[in-house]
Amino acid sequence: MTVVIGFEGSANKIGIGIIRDGEVLSNPRRTYITPPGQGFMPSDTARHHRAVILTVLKEALEQAGLKPADIDCVAYTKGPGMGAPLVTVALVARTVAQLWGKPLLGVNHCIGHIEMGRLITKANNPTVLYVSGGNTQVIAYSERRYRIFGETIDIAVGNCLDRFARVIKISNDPSPGYNIEQMAKKGSQYVELPYTVKGMDVSFSGILSYIEEAANKMLSSGQCTAEDLCFSLQETVFSMLVEITERAMAHCGSQEVLIVGGVGCNLRLQEMMGVMCQERGAKLFATDERFCIDNGAMIAQAGWEMFRSGQVTELEDSWITQRYRTDEVEVTWRD
Amino acid sequence: METDGETNQESGKLEFSLDVPFPSAREASIALRSLSPDREPRKGGITKHLTVAGSTLSVRWSADEARILRVSVNSFLDHLKLVLETMEMFGPPVDL
Known part of the structure; x- marks a missing residue:
């Protein structure tokens, strides 16, 4: 069994999901909602994410009924997306991966959507x-x-x-x-x-x-x-x-x-x-x-596929990137 | 936590330093590796250097303008705070 936790926060949603071999164990999410007439700005969105991310992480573990020791890999969104929110999420992912002694995996956000869609709809x-x-x-x-x-x-x-x-x-x-x-x-x-x-x-x-x-x-x-x-x-x-x-x-x-x-x-x-x-x-x-709207499980699912095919991201290479095209990723988990 | 800031007379650059004590060398190193990977968003005008000696994380900035320095230091402090909170809630680190 392979258990992957996924961290997503490239836009105004912050979500953390846990997947065990195709089964969604938990997938809590918060949305930064702005007043009518206003969009969400990067620094305000990052502040929102910083304020709630640890609570969401706690929820994700509790709802899944898992301890950090049960997790095999920590996946997070490497990009594309807004810089400040991406960094916020990557910081927590890097820190818990080291605290728990688990490998880290940077995931392309678009690939996360595709793999989650494939998992749910078959x-x-x-x-x-x-x-x-x-x-x-x-x-x-x-x-x-x-x-x-x-x-x-x-x-x-x-x-x-x-x-x-x-x-x-x-x-x-x-x-x-x-x-x-x-x-x-x-x-x-x-x-x-x-x-x-x-x-x-x-x-x-x-x-x-x-x-x-x-x-x-x-x-x-x-x-x-x-x-x-x-x-x-x-x-x-x-x-x-x-x-x-x-x-x-x-x-x-x-x-x-x-x-x-x-x-x-x-x-x-x-x-x-x-x-x-x-x-x-x-x-x-x-x-x-x-599952359509940004969520943590989609990053966990793409991470699960990547991890099972032998990929990990070294900490030095775990920088986030605002631009990251879908076709930049080599799909090592499909024929 | 100790800080120091001054203008370097030779280079004319603004310099700022920050020393952050951690409970152990391991935790200081975790913070270093969490905070290091992302480059400064702005190209040029500022450099930031992170090091660990024992259980202390040290950061040195050198910038052309006070405005750029302030933005970078503020943003670093936000990031540091989040890493410390994460360690508090989900630490201590497991034995390797």
Whole structure:
């Protein structure tokens, strides 16, 4: 049996999870929630993480019913993400690894999402849509790499949604994306927005600028409601994501789609992707908010795979990195 | 904990030093190895050097500007505090 503890804190969530051979033993998490209209800044987010990380660690061990001696490896997020929050989490991971005399393992955050999605859904070799506040990528596995087939050329889809939420002062509790999703259900009028698919890539910054201006004009003149804008924004950006995912599937001859990342728990995105999959005779895999949204277990799971294939990270090499592409990692645990 | 700060007359650089006592040499070394891997976020204008002698962790800064020095020292103190709290809650270190 191999038990891995995973530390995640690359953005506004801090989570610590423990995995024993594919079984999630515990996965507590805290979210730094800012007031409506405000994003989360690196130093404030790091302060939040510093204040709660040791309590979360205690919870993770207690809920799993384990002692430090039962753990085989300490995994943490090496990147990508915000520098200050990443350092906070890495510091605690390095310290407990040394106190407990356990090996340390730096994990790519994106790989964590993919491996957690594969574990929970049992998808075998899916085309992966990874959509969150910081990342938007279409990924397929080939020859020991998770290869990026398409991605955003500017901001992430979740960043576009979050920043739109700030413009019209939608609450960040539990998350701006969740609240947009609920409001979108009440939208009835489709406001046409730019549709910006560029080959296999997508762009969201122009859509954001356009809808920011539209919001200011159309809401004050009563031409549409905030709910209409939420609906229109979701329909537009999700259509773009479904389009590039379908094209990647056609390229790879793949019959499986796995959606991971925080935006992946949006049920409207899952529904639209499901329609496309049904038309192609393909299968859709998705997870709920426990595993889609950043969490510690996903780092533990990727760490488990890496550790079992013989990888460890020496302390000297355990620096964090804000940029760390999915295809930089050699996948030593798959054929 | 001891601190000292001055302007080096020869190089014109601002220097700051910090000595932190630990219960044992082992714990001082753990703190050193936890706090060392990450580079200073800013390229140039500041250097930070960590060493351990016995059970004391020593840090020496040398910077061009007070503003940069203050940011680095503040951030180091936040990190040090977190490492100390982690040791308190999840230590002492196991026998190797």
